[in-house]
Structure formats: C-alpha cells, structure tokens
Amino acid sequence: MPHAKPAPIIHTERLLALVPYISAHQGITVKNLAQVFNVTTTQIIADLTTxxxxxxPGYTALELMDLSFESGFVSIRNAPTLKSPRTLSKEEIISLLLGLDLVRESSPNNSEILNSVAKLSQRLSQKAGVGARFRATNPVASTIRSDIESSLLKQENLKITYHSLYNDSVSEREITPLELRIDNGVEYLFAYCLDASAFRVFRLDRIQKLTIKADRLKAVKSQPVLMDQGFTSQICIYSRARLMKERFGLENAPLNQRIAIQAFSRQWIIRSIFASSASAVLLEPSDLAREIAQKAQLILDRYQAHSPA
Amino acid sequence: MSRKSERLVNLTIALLATRRYLTKNEIFRSIEGYEGSDESKERMFERDKDDLRSLGIEIEVGGFDPIFNDEAGYRIKPESYALDLGELSSSDIALLSVAARAWNGQAFNSVAHSALVKLQSIGINSDIDSIPMLAPRMVVANDELVNVVQAISTKSPITFTYRSQDLQNQKRSIYPYALASREGHWYFAGLDLGKEAIRTFRLDRVEGEISVGKKSAEFEIPEGFDLFSQGEDAIGSTIATLDVRKDKALALRKRALSICEKGEWDQITLHYVDETSFLDSLLWHLDDVVVIGPTHLRDAIVNILSTIAVNHASR
Known part of the structure; x- marks a missing residue:
C-alpha cells in the first residue's frame, strides 16, 4: 500500500465511517459491525465508547451522540452532523470504476445494466476527474465463474467443454468442482474429473462452455491435487531472455548456458521449443530433441510441397 | 491514540455543524482536547488540520472580518464532506457493490471495501435481485498496481526497476498516463523521462517496488490518451492467410476474419501486428498450420523451421 497511514488517522477514519453505517443499520449486532469493519469486537466496543x-461543543447530553450497545445491538441517536457517509476518495472511485468495467464486460447483452453502468461510470469519473485512464478486462467470462461459484455452494457437478492448450484439443468432461484459486494472475479451478477418475486443474479462461448437473454422483473429498512427477530437460537460451524466462517459468535465464527445466508434458516442451522461434534449443533428453528435428523437417517438407512457385 | 482521534472527530463535527467560520480561539475554547500553552494548542491544531486533510477532508479557510482584527476562520462544507453521487436506485447500489466486491482479495481490496461501506451507509438498500447473477473478478499479479493508480490520479512521477527484453534490470522513471489490462496482463504507459518518448510497460515485469514521487500535478495527461494505440500497436497491421487443420489451432481460429472450408483443412485470414510474436504463436501449432501468405511471413517461418531442424538434428 502506498504511504501507510498512522494509527490515529486510521482510527479516526473508522470512527467517522462508523456513525453513518450504524445510522443506516440501526440495531446491528456488535459482532456484525466488527466483521464489516474488519476489526475485533473488543476494538469495536472501544470505538463505540470513544x-x-x-x-x-458544549458536550452535554444534548450535544453528545447517543449510542447504545450494552445489549449487543448497536443503535445511534443524535448524530445528524456525521450521518451522511464521507465522499469517496480518488482511489475508492478508481477501484469502483475498474470494477464497473468488469460488470459491463460480464453483461454484454443486457442493455439495462449497460445503461446503468455507463451512467454510474460517468458520474464517478467526473467526480474524480480521471477520465478514461483506467480500464480493466478479464479473459474469463463472468457467467462461467458465477456458475462455478454457485455449483461449489450447492455441491453440484459440472459438465465442461475445455480447451487444452497442450493438446490443442477440445474435450467434454464431467467434474466435481473443489476450489477456485488465483495464482500469478491466472484463475484456476481445482476439481475431480470423473472422466479421468483423477484430480485435475483447469484454467478458467479455457473453459468454453459449462452446464450445471443437478444430479451429483458421488461426493469427493477435497485433497491437494498431485502433479505427475514430470521429467527434467536441458535447454539452452540464445536470445530474447525475458520472453524465454516467462515461457519456461524460469527464475533466471542466462544466455548460452545449460539450464535444467522441470516439465510435465512432452507436448508442452515440443510446442514451447517451436514457439521460441529458435531462441531456445532443447539439449536433452536426446530422443525428444530428435523428435523436434523430425517434426521441423516434416513441416518444412510440407512447405516445399506446397511451394506457391 | 483514542484521545487524538476523539479530538479529530470532535473537530470534524464542530467544523461541519458551524454555519460561519470558526476562529482558532473559538476552536480552542469550545472543542474538547486542546490543552496546554497557546503554542502547544497552536501546534496541535496545525497537525490536526493536516491529518484531516490527509483523510481527504477539505477544510476551508476564510471569514476574514474587516472590522475586527482579521483573524482567519475555519469550516468544513457539508457538500464537500458528504458523499453525493446524485440520485441512486437500489439496483445502482447493487451494481456498485458488485463492482467493489470484484476486488475481493486483490490489490485494491481494502480501498474497495471502504468504498463499499460508504455506499452501504447511504441508507438505500442494495437490491441484488434486480440484477443478474454476476461474479466479476479482478485479477492482479502485482500489487504495485495500487501505486501506479495513485501516481496517475495525483499526476506524480514513478520510478521502478524494469526487466528489459534481454533481462537486464533497468531503472526507469516515467510520467504515468494510463493503466489497463488486456488478455490477463496489466499494462501502464506514460512518458519515459530517460527515453523522452511514450513507452508501455507490463506490470508483472516490474521488479520490486514502484515508488511514487512526492510532488503532485507535475505533468498533464494528453487528452484522449489511449494505452493500446501506442508504439507497435499504432503501426497498422498485416493480414495473413493460413491453412489450419480441421478442429485444430483454436486460438488462431478465434481471431479469424474469414474461414473457408477446403476438406481436411480450412483456410483462414487474420490480422497481426508484431511479426515476431505472431511467428511464435504460429509455430506453437506445429504441423496444424501452414502459412500461405504474405510471402515474407512464409519465408520467415521456413527459415526458423530450418534452424530448429538443424539445431536439434545432431542431439
């Protein structure tokens, strides 16, 4: 976070936010209030006491705010001055604007929503004077995520149409969803695949279609998804170090040196080497290197055969 | 700590409730918590003003009375203090709440949460049933995003270490103009002070912290600046013609302008901008893709394939 605020400032901010929140939620429990403000109940009671x-000014019973919370339910009276919530900060506005971008993206065909979002975005960006300098998108269709979330909640199985990048093939499978996770900017679904009878990890942006199966076949206990052991390969990088580092998921990518990489799929290694456009070469295992050479020759032959003269 | 915040709350209430400007003496006399010598009260008040301003509360100075000795007075205007987004319906509140919740667990989580609490304090119920079930999700691989947003909104320069194409760590200083995400990556762009030109950066290629300069309003952001029409993107695109095997190369088919069936293969056309990265994505599809044209693209891919064949032949 930029320039963390000192404690009394954060405290004041919370006190000022508490008054309008309680005013709008008279009778809320101390416990719920603590949850909303992300602090302990002891802290909330200290806040209310303050x-x-x-x-x-004057600070007699007439001028003081009248709070009651001994019963565990909080209500406030005589607080007209602070009753309205504070204006949104620039950062709060930007966070909402970016969020609204995703709302717009997730309902492309709902004109009612699109109109409301456009109206709200315009008001907010006018308030902050930031124009259209921020824009958010997400490659995952929001309906796919909301279906997964509701199936997780109701413990229902899903039928998914999934595009596997390594095999470049589309398959249909029935899965029991277990957990949504975000790792390094990518959203994943951990699930038990009934077709493979094994735990599998799916990238949300590769799920093309999804239907909820109301009939749940059997309960699967959540457990960590174990990867195959995989195998070690040796590669050498000649150029475009940053791109190769990202492609092969390396800590570092020194040029012209043997680098050991861990791989789980031969398909993935072959495709990654080709897609490196000769910036990286596979040294070992040698049978895999030979397969790459043969494949390259095969494609070359096709180009020769189809020479446009 | 609670004495100080108690005083700040009381000061806010007094300055908000007053219809005229309150002088310092009136404040010291009437608001609880100002104690000690005149000098120490004075110091306390100066700090309190700064603290309230750091919370985004605007304190107005004015009310100089020409007849009496011209002592400055202070007040907070309710219209600048209070949230006002115009008329809002229950479904507007619901949409804004969904927007705020999209940050759940990600970079702006706490900021979006405090916005949400304010929205829920207006006194309009959120009518979540009035909008379809939505679960938008913000995904950010690098929490330094927060600093870029802050710098753009205050127009402050930023300095950071960037991994160049050849993996050298470079110190960069820019005037940030815009921030946007595309295909799962966040980018920001601005005037690179070292290169004296507009440059675009990928957020996850930043090493360590992004530090925001102290000064604000240091520059103007060009009107209508569009992050994705800068640099390479601005140089127009080329159309390629490819043969792709049936049911294969889905990623390329998604981008197709036209698809023409011819038996075991389909012929597709599509736009590309950067030839090098386009070649990478064609080669990923191995023998499921054949470049038909343009000729220079075909020649380039044949060249790379020959190199790959030679490089792996003698292993």
Whole structure:
C-alpha cells in the first residue's frame, strides 16, 4: 500500500465511517459491525465508547451522540452532523470504476445494466476527474465463474467443454468442482474429473462452455491435487531472455548456458521449443530433441510441397 | 491514540455543524482536547488540520472580518464532506457493490471495501435481485498496481526497476498516463523521462517496488490518451492467410476474419501486428498450420523451421 497511514488517522477514519453505517443499520449486532469493519469486537466496543464521548461543543447530553450497545445491538441517536457517509476518495472511485468495467464486460447483452453502468461510470469519473485512464478486462467470462461459484455452494457437478492448450484439443468432461484459486494472475479451478477418475486443474479462461448437473454422483473429498512427477530437460537460451524466462517459468535465464527445466508434458516442451522461434534449443533428453528435428523437417517438407512457385 | 482521534472527530463535527467560520480561539475554547500553552494548542491544531486533510477532508479557510482584527476562520462544507453521487436506485447500489466486491482479495481490496461501506451507509438498500447473477473478478499479479493508480490520479512521477527484453534490470522513471489490462496482463504507459518518448510497460515485469514521487500535478495527461494505440500497436497491421487443420489451432481460429472450408483443412485470414510474436504463436501449432501468405511471413517461418531442424538434428 502506498504511504501507510498512522494509527490515529486510521482510527479516526473508522470512527467517522462508523456513525453513518450504524445510522443506516440501526440495531446491528456488535459482532456484525466488527466483521464489516474488519476489526475485533473488543476494538469495536472501544470505538463505540470513544464515539460516545463525541459531539458538538458544549458536550452535554444534548450535544453528545447517543449510542447504545450494552445489549449487543448497536443503535445511534443524535448524530445528524456525521450521518451522511464521507465522499469517496480518488482511489475508492478508481477501484469502483475498474470494477464497473468488469460488470459491463460480464453483461454484454443486457442493455439495462449497460445503461446503468455507463451512467454510474460517468458520474464517478467526473467526480474524480480521471477520465478514461483506467480500464480493466478479464479473459474469463463472468457467467462461467458465477456458475462455478454457485455449483461449489450447492455441491453440484459440472459438465465442461475445455480447451487444452497442450493438446490443442477440445474435450467434454464431467467434474466435481473443489476450489477456485488465483495464482500469478491466472484463475484456476481445482476439481475431480470423473472422466479421468483423477484430480485435475483447469484454467478458467479455457473453459468454453459449462452446464450445471443437478444430479451429483458421488461426493469427493477435497485433497491437494498431485502433479505427475514430470521429467527434467536441458535447454539452452540464445536470445530474447525475458520472453524465454516467462515461457519456461524460469527464475533466471542466462544466455548460452545449460539450464535444467522441470516439465510435465512432452507436448508442452515440443510446442514451447517451436514457439521460441529458435531462441531456445532443447539439449536433452536426446530422443525428444530428435523428435523436434523430425517434426521441423516434416513441416518444412510440407512447405516445399506446397511451394506457391 | 483514542484521545487524538476523539479530538479529530470532535473537530470534524464542530467544523461541519458551524454555519460561519470558526476562529482558532473559538476552536480552542469550545472543542474538547486542546490543552496546554497557546503554542502547544497552536501546534496541535496545525497537525490536526493536516491529518484531516490527509483523510481527504477539505477544510476551508476564510471569514476574514474587516472590522475586527482579521483573524482567519475555519469550516468544513457539508457538500464537500458528504458523499453525493446524485440520485441512486437500489439496483445502482447493487451494481456498485458488485463492482467493489470484484476486488475481493486483490490489490485494491481494502480501498474497495471502504468504498463499499460508504455506499452501504447511504441508507438505500442494495437490491441484488434486480440484477443478474454476476461474479466479476479482478485479477492482479502485482500489487504495485495500487501505486501506479495513485501516481496517475495525483499526476506524480514513478520510478521502478524494469526487466528489459534481454533481462537486464533497468531503472526507469516515467510520467504515468494510463493503466489497463488486456488478455490477463496489466499494462501502464506514460512518458519515459530517460527515453523522452511514450513507452508501455507490463506490470508483472516490474521488479520490486514502484515508488511514487512526492510532488503532485507535475505533468498533464494528453487528452484522449489511449494505452493500446501506442508504439507497435499504432503501426497498422498485416493480414495473413493460413491453412489450419480441421478442429485444430483454436486460438488462431478465434481471431479469424474469414474461414473457408477446403476438406481436411480450412483456410483462414487474420490480422497481426508484431511479426515476431505472431511467428511464435504460429509455430506453437506445429504441423496444424501452414502459412500461405504474405510471402515474407512464409519465408520467415521456413527459415526458423530450418534452424530448429538443424539445431536439434545432431542431439
């Protein structure tokens, strides 16, 4: 976070936010209030005690805010001055604007929503004076995520149409969803695949279609998804170090040196070497290197055969 | 800590409730918590003003009375203090709440949460049933995003270490103009002070912290600046013609302008901008893709394939 605020400032901010929140939620429990403000109930009670001492100059019963919370339910009276929530900060506005981008993206065909989002975005960006300098998108269709979330909640199985990048093939499978996870900017679904009878990890942006199966076949206990052991390969990088580092998931990518990489799929290695456009070469295992050479020759032959003369 | 925040809350209430400007003396006399010598009260008040301003509360100075000795007065205007987004319906509140919740667990989580609490304090119920079930999700691989946003909104320069194409760590200083995500990556762009030109950066290629300069309003952001029409993107695109095997190369088919069936293969056309990265994506598809044209693209791919064949032949 940029320039963390000192404790009394954060405290004041919370006190000022508490008054309008309680005013709009008279009778809320201390426990719920603590949850909303992300602090302990002890802290909330300390906050309420402090607020109880606050009010207009004079500080008699007439001017002080009137809080009651001994019963475990919080209500506030005589707090007209602070009753309205504070104006949104620039950062709060930007966070909402970016969020609204995703709402717009997730309902492309709902004109009612699109109109409301456009209206709200315009008001917000006018308030902050930031124009259209921020834009968010997400490669995952929002309906796919919301279906997964609801199936996780209701413990239902899913039928998915999935595009596997390594095999470049589309398959249909029935899965029991277990957990949504975000790793390094990518959203994954951990699931038990009934077709493979094994735990599998799916990237949300590769799920093309999804239907909820109301009939759940059997319960699967959640457990960590074990990867295959994989095998070690040796590669050498000649150029475009940053791209190769990202492609092969390396800590570092020194040029012209043997680098050991861990791989789980021969398909993935072969495709990755080709897609490196000769910036990287596979040294070992040698049978895999030979396969790459043969494949390259095969494609070359096709180009020769189809020479446009 | 609670004495100080208690005083700040009382000061806010007094300055908000007053219809006229309150002088310092009135404040010291009437608001609880100002104690000690005149000098120490004075110091306390100066700090309190700064603290409230750091919370985004605007304190107005004015009310100089020409008849009496011209002592400055202070107040907070309710219209600048209070949230006002115009008329909002229950479904507007629901949409804004969904927007705020999209940050759940990601970079702006706490900021979006405090916005959400404010929205829920207006007194309009959120009518979540009035909008379809949505689960938008913000995904950010690098929390330094927060600093870029802050710098753009205050127009402050930023300095950071960037991994160049050849993996050298370079110190870069820019005036940030815009931030946007595309295909799962976040980018920001601005005037690179070292190169004296507009440059685009990928957020996950930044090493370590992005530090925001102290000064604000240091530059103007060009009107209508569009992050994705900079640099390479601005140089127009080329159309390629490819043969792709039936049911294969889905990633390329998605981008197709036209698809023409011819038996075991389909012929597709598509736009590309950067030839090098386009070649990478063609080669990923191995023997499921054949470049038909343009000739220079075909020649380039044949060249790379020959190199790959030679490089792996003698292993």
């Amino acid at each position: 607020l109880w001492m606050c009010g207009l």
